[in-house]
Amino acid sequence: MRPRLIFLDEPxxxxxxxxxxxxxxxxxxxxxxxxxxxxxxxxxxxxxxxxFDQLYxxxxxxxVYFGKTSEAYEFFARAGFPCPSLRNPSDHFLRxxxxxxxxxxxxxxxxxxxxxxxxxxxxxxxxxxxxxxRLIEFYRRSQHYYSARERVEEISRVKGTILDSGGSxxxxxxQAYVLxxxxxxxxxxxFGYYWLRLLIYFVVTVxxxxxxxxxxTGYSSILARGACASFIFGFVTFMSIGGFPSFAEDMKSxxxxxxxxxxxxxxxxxxxCHFSS
Numbered sequence: 611m612r613p614r615l616i617f618l619d620e621p622x623x624x625x626x627x628x629x630x631x632x633x634x635x636x637x638x639x640x641x642x643x644x645x646x647x648x649x650x651x652x653x654x655x656x657x658x659x660x661x662f663d664q665l666y667x668x669x670x671x672x673x674v675y676f677g678k679t680s681e682a683y684e685f686f687a688r689a690g691f692p693c694p695s696l697r698n699p700s701d702h703f704l705r706x707x708x709x710x711x712x713x714x715x716x717x718x719x720x721x722x723x724x725x726x727x728x729x730x731x732x733x734x735x736x737x738x739x740x741x742x743x744r745l746i747e748f749y750r751r752s753q754h755y756y757s758a759r760e761r762v763e764e765i766s767r768v769k770g771t772i773l774d775s776g777g778s779x780x781x782x783x784x785q786a787y788v789l790x791x792x793x794x795x796x797x798x799x800x801f802g803y804y805w806l807r808l809l810i811y812f813v814v815t816v817x818x819x820x821x822x823x824x825x826x827t828g829y830s831s832i833l834a835r836g837a838c839a840s841f842i843f844g845f846v847t848f849m850s851i852g853g854f855p856s857f858a859e860d861m862k863s864x865x866x867x868x869x870x871x872x873x874x875x876x877x878x879x880x881x882x883c884h885f886s887s
Contacts, residue, residue, distance in 0.1 A: 616640065618649035627655055634661045651700075659700045669707040669742045677754040689748040691741060706745060709738040785866055789874035814845060 621637065622630035634654075638661050641647045651658070665682050667674040675685055682703065683693055693702040736744075749755055780788070818838065825834045860866045 612645075614645055616645060616647045618647065620650055620652040622654065622658065623652045627658075630655070631658055631661075634658045638662075654700050656698050656700070659698070667703060667707060669746070672742075672746055673749065674707050674742065674745045675703075675749055675754065676758050681754070685749075685752065685754065686745070689745050691745070705738070707738060707742045709742075782870060785870040786874050789866060789871055790877055793875055793877075818842065 616637075618637070622633055625633065637647050637649065641663065651662070660679065662679045664677065665679040666676045667682075675682055677685070683699060686693060686703065686706065691702075691706050693699050818841070822834060822838050825831045825838075860871065861868075
């Protein structure tokens with residue numbers, strides 16, 4: 611399988627500097643092989659940062675910069691926030707648009723506070739919110755903004771590039787097949803998902819049968835029978851909602867609906883439930 615589009619969420623998190631550089635080099639090689647790699651990156655070193663072709667900076671959902679990584683230095687310098695010579699560019703860009711640094715500066719006392727007040731760095735004289743506002747306005751007047759708009763309009767005119775967001779692109783049979791396969795893999799790998807439940811059902815069945823043995827059929831046994839039925843229904847309900855969180859996430863993401871998910875999960879759950887009954 612050779613996907614043309616790859617999304618990655620912080621692929622270098624938890625890695626040392628050499629491993630992070632190696633992973634990023636591999637991703638860069640994939641992009642040179644005709645694939646599109648989109649990744650969020652967590653505190654990259656200057657060497658790792660320079661490996662990226664395009665940079666997309668966001669602040670509260672607003673675009674601060676979108677363009678070539680090599681041109682970001684000049685963009686911030688022209689906007690009035692040049693990157694100091696001994697500072698990691700990614701750290702500088704993040705510091706310009708992250709309001710958490712304002713809280714750090716506000717908590718400084720004594721000599722550290724005076725040192726920041728005497729600094730020649732223009733970023734120390736404004737808050738992150740002010741810097742972000744200036745950067746956003748500067749970006750909307752820059753050539754980077756108009757180039758991105760033109761590129762989006764150009765792509766949107768190509769046939770087949772605009773997808774219908776109203777539903778899934780996969781057919782009903784394909785969704786049912788994938789969901790059934792996922793449920794089967796989950797059942798075979800997770801011992802407690804089904805097989806431990808069978809043991810629990812057996813133990814609970816023995817306990818209920820022992821407690822309510824010879825409960826009788828008279829009027830006085832109605833409460834006992836009602837309590838038994840309530841316990842059984844409640845127990846089965848709570849045992850069956852274990853897979854709801856993943857289903858809710860799939861529904862929220864628009865990956866599937868109840869039409870495909872319910873038959874798929876039922877097909878896998880029926881044999882163990884039939885065996886346990």
